[in-house]
Amino acid sequence: MPKQVLIMGAGKSATTLIEYILSYANEENWEVTVADLNVELALKKTGNHPNSKAIALDFSDEKACGEAVFNADCVISMLPPFMHSAIAKHCINYRKNLVTASYVSDEMKALDEAAKKAGILLLNEMGVDPGIDHMTAMEVLDDLRSKGLIVTGFESFTGGLMAPESEKGPWKYKFTWNPRNIVLAASGGAVKFLHGGRYKYIPYHKVFRRTEIIPIGNYGEFEAYGNRDSLKYKELYGLNEANTIYRGTLRRPGFCRAWDIFVQLGATDDTYLMDNVSEMTHREFINSFLYFHPTDSVEIKLAHALRMDLDSEEIRRVKWLGMFDDTPVGLNKPTSPAGILQHILEKKWTLEPGEKDMIVMLHRFDYLEHEVEKTLFTYLVVEGKDELNTAMSKTVGLPV
């Protein structure tokens, strides 16, 4: 009897995973089922491989999900993070192992005991960030500690970017991962970290202005903004003697100051729905966040509100996105500012055929050797093959 592998979700990050698993399917005697709401997408990714099956699955249909899990020997969820815990419950129920590439949520954590009782594994954080970051950081940390060295500082940065040859336009950025998560980046609460022995907190509306420039290998300079809660890594990584612990996200320089325009406007807010979306243009969307004036242009009101020059690099980037255009947004129901912004950004920030992305990860370790402060950097750069076989899909999928 072949082993049944169930992969739930055939989106951007799942391409390489599906390909890799299918490449071993014959040799390992696996039957691989790829389930997605959009069966065409699943079919595209399985490519009619003889050991594969593509099925349509509505993940909000609890019964259908339960059945799919029941028929599997091992489940891999590549769904959006909030859907994992429902899948995990089925896995506990039918005693199936589950793997995801997402952070352990509070809901997932709450299932720990039930999973142990059921004798199954709920293995999370097995992607790139979280995933490869943990593995590579711990490898170095364990090595330093095994030599009796004391780690005094740890910083870690990851970014899903465009490969240099595909960096077009002023942002040098496109969506290579869930666009919603990128629009909402850092909005979940204050950034918390440790610097020079002091606890530091950055509110959301300052995150994209508290950046640093980081050169990496021959790849030029990157810009880093802080990730949510670095403090918990003190315990998780055993960094008891570190007085600096900081985790961040990498972009190309200038991204953050320009992105901050949307943050300052309130255009990344996901807590309320805007009306009149069906008649709204890009320009009117931006105007909703600016003071009323019968004649002042949206451009000058924006420049004034943010104390920027009209010919500044930041305003140029916003203009490049078409934000001042009289183009209809193209949505037809009440949507949050974040949802509207995402929809507009997707018009420009979607990979075109042949475009290549890039994953960049850097760790910095400060440690004491014979009472001398030393620093060790390690980094990883992975470029994608094309718009489907992305570095993101490779680095998320292969550890899974």
Add this chain to the structure above:
Amino acid sequence: MPKQVLIMGAGKSATTLIEYILSYANEENWEVTVADLNVELALKKTGNHPNSKAIALDFSDEKACGEAVFNADCVISMLPPFMHSAIAKHCINYRKNLVTASYVSDEMKALDEAAKKAGILLLNEMGVDPGIDHMTAMEVLDDLRSKGLIVTGFESFTGGLMAPESEKGPWKYKFTWNPRNIVLAASGGAVKFLHGGRYKYIPYHKVFRRTEIIPIGNYGEFEAYGNRDSLKYKELYGLNEANTIYRGTLRRPGFCRAWDIFVQLGATDDTYLMDNVSEMTHREFINSFLYFHPTDSVEIKLAHALRMDLDSEEIRRVKWLGMFDDTPVGLNKPTSPAGILQHILEKKWTLEPGEKDMIVMLHRFDYLEHEVEKTLFTYLVVEGKDELNTAMSKTVGLPV
């Protein structure tokens, strides 16, 4: 048999209410019970009036609250708003009328049908704002409409401030109402309003910089920042033809720009707890939100982060509050930034004996009369008698 009136909560806003009700108690044959967690406070407010009783009541004790409601004929809740719905459930259960001075919460709204079935009244928004604002605005709106005039704009502003003779220090402000609500003001979501026929949205971190200056009578100038959702007043007040609807809060000029320092720092965040609070000084509290530097002072880091001069009016106000002092905060458990800020502010912003507060309310009505645009202003100013018999307590308590 005398009628039993139960007043729950003997805090700042309840003083005048208790006094007023007791002044009619004999004539109306009422027995008035004032319940508070702190029985001393209740006793202080009832002043041993023969028709009064002060009782200690733990409002988290459901059974005790139920009993107190059971023994009453009419219940008045002056408790913090989040506690009202639990009281309302007891009122429905025992068929007692309830009055509060707070906004109708979603929880309260959900009890509407049950209250109607029980044949009782859950009468809310009977204070000053909400309360007198509704009553005075609707009086004018009804009058204008009865004359066939079309209302094209409505703006309304209220502030709990200090009477001119008691305006000391640069802020010209002290807490005369629940301090927590003041520290968290506007943090609940974007400010939404209608201006010139356009929907406008202001995110929290811009609210205190989108202000206007409003002169009122002989009381000088005030500064207004926007209240949460003015859009819903279109329907509530029947302002179908208004193209401007805006509600705001009044402070003395300069308050908002200085308060914005705390907002920008993230010091009003109530979503996480800070550690090390028991050893924290005022200065360290502010420093937690600023970049790390081994020698730069907290003052210069703050001035730089907010692009302000060290001798600016705003920094002067922060300094006046003692925020740069090495004084211990004086709390001994993990507390949110907002909780710590409130605690520090209470050291300076608490009414001293003899100090008088002031309530200021202004409505602006724009209307068309024979196709000519006209504007009508109405305003109300109430000064307090002393630090206990405040204008706040009078204007909240008497409508109740």
